[in-house]
Amino acid sequence: MRSKKMFGFSISLILINLASILERADENLLPAVYKEVSAAFDAGPTDLGYLTFMMNFLKSIASPLAGVLALHYDRPAVLALGTAFWALSTGAVGVSQYFGQVAFWRAVNGFGLAIVIPALQSFIADSYKDGTRGAGFGLLALIGSVGGIGGSVLATIVAGGDYYGLPGWRLAFILVAFVSFVIGLLVYLYAVDPRKTSPSHYGGDEDNERSHLVSNGILPPHSIWKDSWMAARSVMKVRTFQIIVLQGIVGSLPWAAVVFFTMWFELIGFNNSSSAALNSFFAIGCASGSFLGGVIADRLSRYYPDSARIMCAQFSAFMGIPFSWILLTVIPQSVDYWLAYAVTLFLMGITISWCATCANNPMFAEVVPPKHRTMIYAFDRAFEGSFGSLAAPAVGIVTERIYGYNAKTIDLAHGSVDGAYALSRGLLAMMIVPFALCLMFYTPLYTVFKRDRDNARLASIKEQELI
Numbered sequence: 350m351r352s353k354k355m356f357g358f359s360i361s362l363i364l365i366n367l368a369s370i371l372e373r374a375d376e377n378l379l380p381a382v383y384k385e386v387s388a389a390f391d392a393g394p395t396d397l398g399y400l401t402f403m404m405n406f407l408k409s410i411a412s413p414l415a416g417v418l419a420l421h422y423d424r425p426a427v428l429a430l431g432t433a434f435w436a437l438s439t440g441a442v443g444v445s446q447y448f449g450q451v452a453f454w455r456a457v458n459g460f461g462l463a464i465v466i467p468a469l470q471s472f473i474a475d476s477y478k479d480g481t482r483g484a485g486f487g488l489l490a491l492i493g494s495v496g497g498i499g500g501s502v503l504a505t506i507v508a509g510g511d512y513y514g515l516p517g518w519r520l521a522f523i524l525v526a527f528v529s530f531v532i533g534l535l536v537y538l539y540a541v542d543p544r545k546t547s548p549s550h551y552g553g554d555e556d557n558e559r560s561h562l563v564s565n566g567i568l569p570p571h572s573i574w575k576d577s578w579m580a581a582r583s584v585m586k587v588r589t590f591q592i593i594v595l596q597g598i599v600g601s602l603p604w605a606a607v608v609f610f611t612m613w614f615e616l617i618g619f620n621n622s623s624s625a626a627l628n629s630f631f632a633i634g635c636a637s638g639s640f641l642g643g644v645i646a647d648r649l650s651r652y653y654p655d656s657a658r659i660m661c662a663q664f665s666a667f668m669g670i671p672f673s674w675i676l677l678t679v680i681p682q683s684v685d686y687w688l689a690y691a692v693t694l695f696l697m698g699i700t701i702s703w704c705a706t707c708a709n710n711p712m713f714a715e716v717v718p719p720k721h722r723t724m725i726y727a728f729d730r731a732f733e734g735s736f737g738s739l740a741a742p743a744v745g746i747v748t749e750r751i752y753g754y755n756a757k758t759i760d761l762a763h764g765s766v767d768g769a770y771a772l773s774r775g776l777l778a779m780m781i782v783p784f785a786l787c788l789m790f791y792t793p794l795y796t797v798f799k800r801d802r803d804n805a806r807l808a809s810i811k812e813q814e815l816i
Contacts, residue, residue, distance in 0.1 A: 361425075361540040365472055368428060368536055369493035371529045372465055374500030375439055378525060379404075379455070380608035381504035381628070382518040384615050389516070390448040394609070394772065395749055398742035400455050401608055407459035408466070409734025415467040416724030424723070425540035427468045432533025434461025436526045443522030467730055471723035474714035475543035480647060482711040483658070487643025490706055494636030498629050500525060505611060505625035584725045589716045589794060589801040593709050596666075596790035597733035600704060602783040603669060606776050607631075613776065616769035618684045630691045634698020638665075642703025646711070655799040658708040663791050665703035669784035672697035677777045682769050701784075708791075716801040718808055 379386065383397050390396075418427045438458035445451045469489070477485035503524075507517035584590060610631065614624040642661055649657035676697060680689045713725045749771075 359476075361543075362476060364532070364536045364540045365428075365469060366489060366492045367532050368432065368465065369469055369489055370496030370499070371432075371525070371532050372435070372462065372469070373493040373495075373497035374503075374525055375435055375458070375496075375529060376462070377497045377500040378439070378504050378522055379442070381501040381611050381625070382508045382521070383609070383612040385508045385516070385518040386451070387612075389518075390451065392448060393749065394612070394775075395742060395746055396448070397612075398609075398746075400452055401605065402742045403452055404455040404459035404462075405605065405734055407456045408463045409459075409731050409736075411460050411463035412467055412727040412730035412734065413724070414727070415464045416727035418464065419468055419471060419723035419727075420720070423542040424468045424472050425536050425542060428465055428472075428540070429533045429537035431461045431464030431468070432529055432536065434458070435465065436461075436529040436533060439522050439529065440526030443519040443526065463730070467723050467727035470710060470726040472543065474710070474722050474726075475719060479715060480650065482714055483643030483645075483647040483650075483707055484640070485643070486706040486710045487640035490639035490643075490702075491636045494632055494639070498632040498636070501611070501628050501632065502625045505621050505628065509621045584717055584721055584728055587716050587725075587801050587805075588797045589712060590725060590729070592790065592793050592797060593712065594729055594732045596787045597709065597729065598736040599783045599790065600666065600787035601733050601736070603673070603701075603780040606779040609772060609776060613769060613772045614690075616765050616772060617682050618769075619687065623684070623687060627687070627690055627694055631694035631698045634695040635702040636698075638699040638702035639706045641699065643706035643711075646703070646707035656795055658712055659791055659794045659798065662704045662708035663788050665701055665707070666784050666788040666791065668697075668700035669787075670781055672701065673777060673780040673784065677773045677780075682766070682773065704787075712794075712798060712802075716798070716805050718805060 379400060386392065386400075387397060415427060415431070418430075435458050438454040438461060441454040442451055442458070445454060470486075473485050473489050474482060500521075504518060504521040507521055510517045512520050611624050611628055614627055615621075619627065642665060646658045646661040649661065653660075672693065676690070676693050680686050680693065709729070710726070713729065714722055717725050
């Protein structure tokens with residue numbers, strides 16, 4: 350990107366990565382304080398699962414709005430708008446007095462994230478060339494994970510205390526909301542859309558010519574809805590998109606279930622600090638694995654351009670099966686095995702976190718024209734997230750209905766052997782089977798991806814010739 354730099358780094362990319370940090374911090378706040386929220390509002394696992402479901406579901410179904418906005422407005426403005434929504438809602442959760450208020454503001458939070466996430470992904474896709482996008486998305490995930498770790502650790506550690514009469518978990522929400530608003534404002538003021546630095550590559554010259562013809566009455570003006578509908582139709586016809594979305598619907602289930610890890614650790618008997626440390630090991634592993642997977646896939650794709658990314662994704666999905674089994678059934682559920690949990694979570698995070706950075710996101714950028722990239726990321730989030738959001742309440746339902754978890758009889762403050770066992774079995778059911786199905790669903794890409802990539806390149810060449 351040809352934009353202003355600071356210490357040799359693009360200011361735009363610095364701000365985009367800061368936004369990613371805050372986005373991940375925001376997403377990890379509530380799961381990190383499930384125990385405190387459960388106590389404050391007398392809510393069980395199913396109720397807490399519905400909070401996550403509401404946020405993730407609205408985040409998913411509203412994602413196409415990001416694609417519509419990005420077609421007609423600079424992405425820094427789109428990102429700032431989404432950030433304002435999520436900052437407002439996060440702060441509001443921190444001052445909510447009733448469970449219904451928390452549920453409402455988590456839904457609003459999902460709306461803000463729906464605008465931000467696809468815009469972030471397309472911004473990164475346009476900022477890196479073919480063959481390096483895995484590393485680009487991996488770096489975004491790695492840096493964003495700093496926010497996830499920070500948000501989770503901050504909330505978990507401060508949740509147990511009061512600060513000037515304010516419960517710690519509420520203070521965490523308010524602080525993240527304030528910092529998010531500041532970052533959103535900086536993105537709006539100083540980030541530069543890649544389409545401005547290379548307008549001809551993204552259709553900018555064509556748009557300028559069309560605007561001139563429209564102003565002279567030669568062509569009719571753009572219709573935002575017609576243009577958006579045409580872009581959406583072209584994206585959804587791509588077979589690679591369809592297959593990745595199918596595997597993603599199933600593959601997102603384990604990640605939605607992971608939000609219960611903190612509560613599970615505390616039911617085992619770990620205190621706030623120990624639980625935060627365990628979550629940090631898993632988050633560090635995931636962050637490192639995201640970057641590692643992207644880099645490995647970039648290197649391998651130089652030699653096997655049609656299959657390397659798919660093989661890396663299948664390897665990552667497969668590793669989720671043994672590690673989930675070891676974590677949830679093999680290691681005794683006792684505070685004496687903290688080190689075993691830490692090592693397993695770290696290694697698990699390194700190996701199961703490749704799919705998005707090594708395959709999904711880089712492949713999306715290659716199978717559609719550049720101007721449709723935000724749209725394809727938006728619809729991916731819409732389909733995957735809307736179904737994947739069902740996992741959190743599903744874990745709660747399985748835990749309570751099948752394995753007998755009872756929020757009224759379990760002492761959250763001192764842990765519960767029966768509660769931990771029930772929750773671990775609910776988590777196991779929502780992780781092993783989806784990982785296995787995800788592994789299988791990647792297989793058709795070996796024959797489909799090359800054709801879609803070649804079609805997209807041909808379409809881009811024809812557009813360049815017409816400009």
